[in-house]
Amino acid sequence: MPLNNEQKKQYKSIGHHLKPVLTVAxxxxxxxxxxxxxxxxxxxxxxKIQLRLSEREERQAIVEELCAAARCELVQSIGKVALVYRRNPKANRQLSNISRFQG
Incomplete structure (x- = not known):
């Protein structure tokens, strides 16, 4: 399941326009x-996940825990925002950010 660099680049550009849907405080x-x-x-x-935690190490630990718990992959983490991805083989094309923004 690991994403290659080309996929990460593509997902980062899609993620740039997304608003956080989850907040961890x-x-x-x-x-x-x-x-x-x-x-x-x-x-x-x-x-996109918003992390309302002040310590960088704490944010990093939470992101790692989140990814392990949800079996998802970290695409990018900048400051207090993380972008994560998990493929859904039965994804709803109207809801999936990948389907909506790829074409």
Missing amino acids: ENGLSEGVLAELERALNDHELI
């Missing part, structure tokens, strides 16, 4: 956050 990865992450990845495949 001081409470960390609660069941609600993980459930919403699962729903968002199933619907959209490529999503």
Whole structure:
């Protein structure tokens, strides 16, 4: 499943226009956050996550935990925003950010 550099480049350009659909704050990865992450990845495949945490190491640890829990791949992390991707073989073309922005 690892993305190659060409795919990452393409997904970064798609992700640039997306708004964060999930926010992780001081409470960390609660069941609600993980459930919403699962729903968002199933619907959209490529999503932006806002991390409202001040420490860089803490943000990095949360992103790694998120990716492991949701079996998704980190495309890019800049500051307090992470872009993650998980392919959905039965993706809804109207909801999937990949389908919508690729053509």
